[in-house]
Amino acid sequence: MQCNDIGCAVTRIKDLIRQTLWASHAKGIVVGVSGGIDSAVAAAVAVKALGPEHVFAVHLPSSTSSPQDQIDAAELCETLGIEMIIVPLGTVVDAAFEHPGMTDTPLLRGNYTARLRMATLYNIAASRDSLVCGTSNKTEYMIGYTTKWGDSAADVQPLLHLWKKDVYAVAEELGIPVSIIKKAPSAGFWPGQSDERELGITYCELDAALISLEAHDFVPETPLEETVLALVKKSSHKRTPAANLL
Numbered sequence: 518m519q520c521n522d523i524g525c526a527v528t529r530i531k532d533l534i535r536q537t538l539w540a541s542h543a544k545g546i547v548v549g550v551s552g553g554i555d556s557a558v559a560a561a562v563a564v565k566a567l568g569p570e571h572v573f574a575v576h577l578p579s580s581t582s583s584p585q586d587q588i589d590a591a592e593l594c595e596t597l598g599i600e601m602i603i604v605p606l607g608t609v610v611d612a613a614f615e616h617p618g619m620t621d622t623p624l625l626r627g628n629y630t631a632r633l634r635m636a637t638l639y640n641i642a643a644s645r646d647s648l649v650c651g652t653s654n655k656t657e658y659m660i661g662y663t664t665k666w667g668d669s670a671a672d673v674q675p676l677l678h679l680w681k682k683d684v685y686a687v688a689e690e691l692g693i694p695v696s697i698i699k700k701a702p703s704a705g706f707w708p709g710q711s712d713e714r715e716l717g718i719t720y721c722e723l724d725a726a727l728i729s730l731e732a733h734d735f736v737p738e739t740p741l742e743e744t745v746l747a748l749v750k751k752s753s754h755k756r757t758p759a760a761n762l763l
């Protein structure tokens with residue numbers, strides 16, 4: 518964060534959201550609310566910036582989603598005073614993967630679902646003259662722990678400059694329900710999936726390694742930093758436009 522305190526960080530984010538909406542003449546913002554911490558904080562800062570009537574939440578469960586996530590998403594939206602609709606994607610995803618041309622693994626199905634969520638949010642946002650709010654943080658962005666053109670795609674990215682630990686700090690500041698703060702981060706690609714288990718590194722370790730790498734011109738000083746640097750390099754295509762001759 519480039520602010521010394523959380524209040525200043527929230528003010529900068531509110532300004533970004535307001536300016537983006539003002540410049541685009543959009544009426545509001547649409548957020549995919551999963552029941553996890555990143556989307557909870559994105560929705561909460563959007564409410565701070567625009568007021569609840571300009572923030573619309575969409576919960577998009579698939580067949581691998583946890584029912585608790587839907588309960589938590591609904592509780593969050595009630596607390597924030599924003600409308601939430603539920604668009605179930607399980608049937609559409611299951612039908613697509615019945616085709617012999619599709620390869621079905623938990624990862625490929627998860628990435629497909631993430632891109633379908635993005636397509637669904639863009640449909641809803643367009644019909645409401647609204648923008649799609651991204652929820653990515655700097656930690657997952659730097660290591661490419663997102664689905665390319667899926668959850669990574671949005672019109673405004675209010676949390677992209679925040680390390681995961683800063684997302685938690687903003688969550689505490691904004692009174693996000695404890696059930697969401699305490700929940701293990703997960704993409705929900707398969708039952709019981711956990712980001713930290715899949716990566717084999719905790720967010721605390723990732724934040725520390727990335728902060729140290731940034732401070733030392735991306736020259737690794739520990740074996741963990743070498744591992745994290747490899748993730749940063751391997752995912753650079755997710756942070757740049759598609760290869761082109763323009």
Ligand SMILES: Nc1ncnc2c1ncn2[C@@H]1O[C@H](COP(=O)(O)OP(=O)(O)OC[C@H]2O[C@@H]([n+]3cccc(C(=O)O)c3)[C@H](O)[C@@H]2O)[C@@H](O)[C@H]1O
Pocket residue numbers: 624628631657661662663664665668703704705706712715754
């Ligand atoms: N060098 C390169 N230059 C240009 N393009 C390149 C490329 N290497 C791969 N690609 C393209 O990228 C594709 C692979 O990227 P992608 O489809 O994203 O797939 P991939 O990176 O393999 O998987 C996404 C990862 O993000 C995690 N994730 C996703 C969504 C949400 C969350 C969460 O935390 O909630 C986590 C998920 O668990 C998984 O570990 C390839 O199929 C190819 O099309």
Ligand SMILES: Nc1ncnc2c1ncn2[C@@H]1O[C@H](COP(=O)(O)OP(=O)(O)OP(=O)(O)O)[C@@H](O)[C@H]1O
Pocket residue numbers: 548549550551552553554555556557575576577578579582586634652668700701702703704705
């Ligand atoms: N079931 C879902 N309904 C609506 N949106 C979803 C759903 N699953 C994922 N998304 C969208 O994809 C984004 C990326 O998922 P990710 O798991 O990284 O974030 P999160 O669930 O908000 O936080 P975390 O899992 O780290 O606690 C979410 O923030 C949300 O915008």
Ligand SMILES: [Mg+2]
Pocket residue numbers: 551553554702703704705
């Ligand atoms: Mg999640």
